[in-house]
Amino acid sequence: MREKELRLVITFQNTTSAMAMEKLCQEKGLNGRLIPVPRSITAGCGLSWSAVPGARDELKNAMEENNIIYDEIYELEI
Amino acid sequence: MIYFDNAATSLHKPDSVADAVYAAIRNIGSYGRGSHQASLEAGRVIYAARELLSKLFHVKDCSRIAFTSNATESLNIAIKGLVHPGGHVITTVLEHNSVLRPLYEREAKGAEITIIKSDPLGNINIDDIESHIRENTKMVVCTHSSNLTGNLVDIKKIGDLCKARKLLFVVDAAQTAGVFPIDVEEQKIDVLCFTGHKGLLGPQGTGGIYVREGISVSPLKSGGSGSSTFLKTHPMVMPECLEAGTLNGHGIAGLYAGVSYILDKGVDNLRRKELELMRQFYDGIKEIPDIKIYGDFFARERSAIVALNIGEYDSASVCDQLAEAYGIYTRAGGHCAPLMHQALGTKEQGAVRFSFSHFNTRDEVELGIKAIKDLAME
Numbered sequence: 001m002r003e004k005e006l007r008l009v010i011t012f013q014n015t016t017s018a019m020a021m022e023k024l025c026q027e028k029g030l031n032g033r034l035i036p037v038p039r040s041i042t043a044g045c046g047l048s049w050s051a052v053p054g055a056r057d058e059l060k061n062a063m064e065e066n067n068i069i070y071d072e073i074y075e076l077e078i
Numbered sequence: 079m080i081y082f083d084n085a086a087t088s089l090h091k092p093d094s095v096a097d098a099v100y101a102a103i104r105n106i107g108s109y110g111r112g113s114h115q116a117s118l119e120a121g122r123v124i125y126a127a128r129e130l131l132s133k134l135f136h137v138k139d140c141s142r143i144a145f146t147s148n149a150t151e152s153l154n155i156a157i158k159g160l161v162h163p164g165g166h167v168i169t170t171v172l173e174h175n176s177v178l179r180p181l182y183e184r185e186a187k188g189a190e191i192t193i194i195k196s197d198p199l200g201n202i203n204i205d206d207i208e209s210h211i212r213e214n215t216k217m218v219v220c221t222h223s224s225n226l227t228g229n230l231v232d233i234k235k236i237g238d239l240c241k242a243r244k245l246l247f248v249v250d251a252a253q254t255a256g257v258f259p260i261d262v263e264e265q266k267i268d269v270l271c272f273t274g275h276k277g278l279l280g281p282q283g284t285g286g287i288y289v290r291e292g293i294s295v296s297p298l299k300s301g302g303s304g305s306s307t308f309l310k311t312h313p314m315v316m317p318e319c320l321e322a323g324t325l326n327g328h329g330i331a332g333l334y335a336g337v338s339y340i341l342d343k344g345v346d347n348l349r350r351k352e353l354e355l356m357r358q359f360y361d362g363i364k365e366i367p368d369i370k371i372y373g374d375f376f377a378r379e380r381s382a383i384v385a386l387n388i389g390e391y392d393s394a395s396v397c398d399q400l401a402e403a404y405g406i407y408t409r410a411g412g413h414c415a416p417l418m419h420q421a422l423g424t425k426e427q428g429a430v431r432f433s434f435s436h437f438n439t440r441d442e443v444e445l446g447i448k449a450i451k452d453l454a455m456e
Contacts, residue, residue: 014315015110015304016141019125022118036113037305046305047113047121067139 004077008056010049010063011037011071018047020068030062031055038078050078080406080442084352085225085253085383085413085433087275087282094335099281102331109325110304110318120327127334128317134337134345135270135288136261143288144320145330149252150176151298152271152287155320156248157181157219159295160269163188165216170194170202171417172224172231177250178417181219190214196421199374200227204235211243219248222258226415226431227373227422228356228383230258237266246293252276253381256340257349268293279340280333283326289316297322351436352382355443359432360384362447366454372422372429382434388454393428396453400430404449408432 012018022034032051041048051059053075063070081089102123107116109124124145132140146152157180161167167184169177171193185191192210194202207218218240223230233249240247248269251260256277262270267288274284289295300312301322312322340348363369368389374380388396397410411428412419419425432446 014141014313014318015121016125016128016317019121020140022122023125034113034118042306047110 006053007076007078008032008051008053008059009035009038009041009074009076009078010051010059011041011074012046012048013069013071015047017069018049020066021049021063021070024062024066024068025049025059028062030059032059038076040076040078041072041074080404080438080445082432082434082438082442082446083407083409084276084435085228085381085431086409088277088279088435088437090435090437091279091332091336092339094339095279095281095332098335099328099332102328106327106331109327111302111324120325123331123334124325124327127330127337130334130337130341131286134256134260134341136263137288138263139291141316142291143286144317145325146285146287146320147283147326148275148285149250149271149273152273152285153177153219153248153250154180155287155295155298156269156271157184158298160217160246160248160293161189162216164190164214166190166192166212166214167217167219168192168194168207168210168215169218170220170231171196171421172200172202172221172227172229173219173415173417174221174225174250174252175414175416176252177219177221193417196418199376200224200229200372200418200422201374201377202231204232204239207236208239208243211245215243215245217246217248219250221250221252222254222260223381224373224415224418225253225383226385226413226418226429228381228385228433229374230254230377230379230381233267234265240268241266253383256337256345257352257381258379259345262288262290269295274329274333274336277340278333279336281329284329284333287320289320295320299323348436349382352434352438353380355434355436355438355440356380356382356384358440358443359434359446362443363450366451368454369450372424384432385429386432386450387424387427387429388450390427391453393424393430396430399453400449404445406446406449
């Protein structure tokens, strides 16, 4: 297994928001990619956005400016 | 073969639609069920389709559009999810069975239904809707266009009325999505039900439902949602709440291509062409002795449909002769519109329905006119 590292993990209410996030970040060249929601957050399934911790403010602002509704922003060793 | 059965399904599709389905079937995984690239690719295609449909229908938040298998499924979701015992619903004789049958089922469970009658041309008077509103009226559900006569319904007026009287407004856009401008804000539509395989030029098995923010529809189906696995109930978040089970990603990829084509060419340009063909056909046959044409051809706007009969001939026989002797494909019978046929007095005879596409040509229409003239002379 790869070594754990500290990552920002953003969760969403639905897959549509996760896909909207990916599109937005690709368009704006923002950091991160879609990953399965880590089980330490929720024992369900679904997609979340994983990025470097330093991208928090930039990502948060981008989501707010573009009406992407997110659930939570976590910092996790994954 | 000359295909004039576009109100049933559009047969001529842009090549890009078939190409998109082929590419998707070879490349995409299951939407919302994984995070590998094949699954994400399905997510991207489906998200793009949701956004494009939002653009077409002027929906602000694309998560308010859920994909379904057709307009029938959308209408079942809307009617069964929003009509409850004791509630009163107003609809019209123009409706397809996909509206009427779910309503009758709700009626059997204690809901009340009023069906607005039409005039001899097949039009309803919107004042009749207003005069039938009662204290327990919850909803108006109606088609945007009769699938039999092609008469258009003024959904903007009904939307304004529903807004003023605080009623839900559910629109069946099976015949009009992709053909007439639909703006859920301007027309004050609360729930829009559409299919992908007619005017939107997509594959069969695609369709959708728009639900206005703030309206909660009980889903028909529950099951896999791609999230909240350990919850005993299906998540109630749009659009996933109405999308239990794996979506038809391959079909939706084709639908995306169909809608792209329409937006590229322009809804108004495509409609103008099919209406010109409809008018050419109507003008070519209207003087034939013994011809009976149904619907309102004086109206400013109508769908590209001409429903007719020749004398007292069985519509099924006329339709069959058109297909066998001339290679012209139309639709006979009842068109799943029992109350419209009753109102027009065509329950026994049915009608021969010609429905045109912008992919048809003037030459094809000329052959259609000639065929009807020949049959009428026999």
